[in-house]
Amino acid sequence: DQQVKQNSPSLSVQEGRISILNCDYTNSMFDYFLWYKKYPAEGPTFLISISSIKDKNEDGRFTVFLNKSAKHLSLHIVPSQPGDSAVYFCAASAFLRAGGTSYGKLTFGQGTILTVHP
Amino acid sequence: KAGVTQTPRYLIKTRGQQVTLSCSPISGHRSVSWYQQTPGQGLQFLFEYFSETQRNKGNFPGRFSGRQFSNSRSEMNVSTLELGDSALYLCASSSTGSGANVLTFGAGSRLTVL
Numbered sequence: 001d002q003q004v005k006q007n008s009p010s011l012s013v014q015e016g017r018i019s020i021l022n023c024d025y026t027n028s029m030f031d032y033f034l035w036y037k038k039y040p041a042e043g044p045t046f047l048i049s050i051s052s053i054k055d056k057n058e059d060g061r062f063t064v065f066l067n068k069s070a071k072h073l074s075l076h077i078v079p080s081q082p083g084d085s086a087v088y089f090c091a092a093s094a095f096l097r098a099g100g101t102s103y104g105k106l107t108f109g110q111g112t113i114l115t116v117h118p
Numbered sequence: 119k120a121g122v123t124q125t126p127r128y129l130i131k132t133r134g135q136q137v138t139l140s141c142s143p144i145s146g147h148r149s150v151s152w153y154q155q156t157p158g159q160g161l162q163f164l165f166e167y168f169s170e171t172q173r174n175k176g177n178f179p180g181r182f183s184g185r186q187f188s189n190s191r192s193e194m195n196v197s198t199l200e201l202g203d204s205a206l207y208l209c210a211s212s213s214t215g216s217g218a219n220v221l222t223f224g225a226g227s228r229l230t231v232l
Contacts, residue, residue, distance in 0.1 A: 034219055043122070043208050043223025044161070089161065093219050103212045104151030104166035105174040106219055111160060 003027045004092050006109035013116050019077040021112050023090030026071065032095035034106070035064060035075045038087045047088075048075070051096060080116045087111045120144065122224035124209050130230045136197040139227045143190050143211030149173075150192040151221065152184060155206040164207075167192055196229075204231045 005024045013019045021035075031052040036044035050057040050064045050073070057064050063076045077084055090109040123142040131137050143150050151174075152164040163176040167186035184194040190211075196203055206228050210221035 032219060041225065043210070043225050044221075045223070046220050049220065091161075091219070095219055103149045103168070103219060104210060104221060105163055105176075106151075106161075106221070107163065108153075108161035 002110075003030075004090055004107050004109040006088075006090055006112045008112050009110070010113040010115070013080045013114065015082055015116055015118050016079045019075075019080045019084065019114055019116065021075040021077075021088050021090070021114065023073050023075075023109050024071060025073075025092050027092070027094075027107070028071070029094045030092040030107070032093045033064070033066060033073050034091045034093075035062075036089045036091060036108075037084075038089060038111070044089055077114075080114075082116050082118050085114055085116050087113050122209055122211050122222050124207075124224035124227050126227060127225065128228045128230075130232060131199050132232050133199055133201060135199050136195060137199060137229060138193055138195045139207055139209075139229075141192045141194075141209030141211075141224060143192070143209075144213075144222055147211035147213045147222070148190055149212045150186055150190060151210045151212070152192070152194050153208040153210065153223075154178075155208060155226070156204075161208070164194065199231045201231050204229060 034049040035047040038044040048062045066073045089111045091106040125140045149168045151166040155161045166174040170186045181197045186192045206226045208226045210223045
């Protein structure tokens with residue numbers, strides 16, 4: 001039972017345009033969501049997060065939107081750059097409910113390969 | 119400051135053998151988590167250690183075990199290896215000061231079981 005799903009295995013975007021990566025979750029206990037980026041031969045690196053008390057969080061070119069009723073979140077990258085080409089993972093946790101005792105426990109999606117063409 | 123260091127980076131084992139992987143977290147980080155990444159299953163949580171105690175555990179068989187030492191370094195062990203254990207094993211560390219679930223991952227240990 002996959003609790004976090006990224007239904008698009010890949011996405012191709014032109015440099016300068018917007019990249020939109022989507023993620024759906026089924027577990028209503030999840031209250032904290034994160035996006036990680038992974039390059040080949042490296043571990044995932046943290047990009048941006050959002051808690052369930054918000055519906056939007058921005059950090060530079062990256063914005064994450066959360067729609068709790070639809071159990072859906074998305075990552076927007078504007079403008080996209082060739083260096084953004086990587087695998088993007090959506091992750092979720094019940095961090096707030098766990099009272100801070102699950103710092104390391106995340107449920108990841110399968111990942112979306114983003115390719116940004118010059 | 120130094121990142122999360124995992125050793126060895128690559129290893130090859132045969133079915134039935136056991137393997138031990140090592141992880142040195144970022145200095146000051148007391149939480150260490152382990153994940154298995156496979157093409158079919160993505161990144162799956164194995165377990166988390168905090169102050170030498172296992173705090174959370176994923177849905178893996180008992181062949182997968184781990185421990186954490188007083189200096190926060192961690193090891194994970196897989197006994198009686200199966201072909202399906204071939205994967206990238208990722209270690210991550212975090213601290214209460216870095217924000218919820220903001221894990222810093224190592225580059226991983228690539229295990230191949232023949």
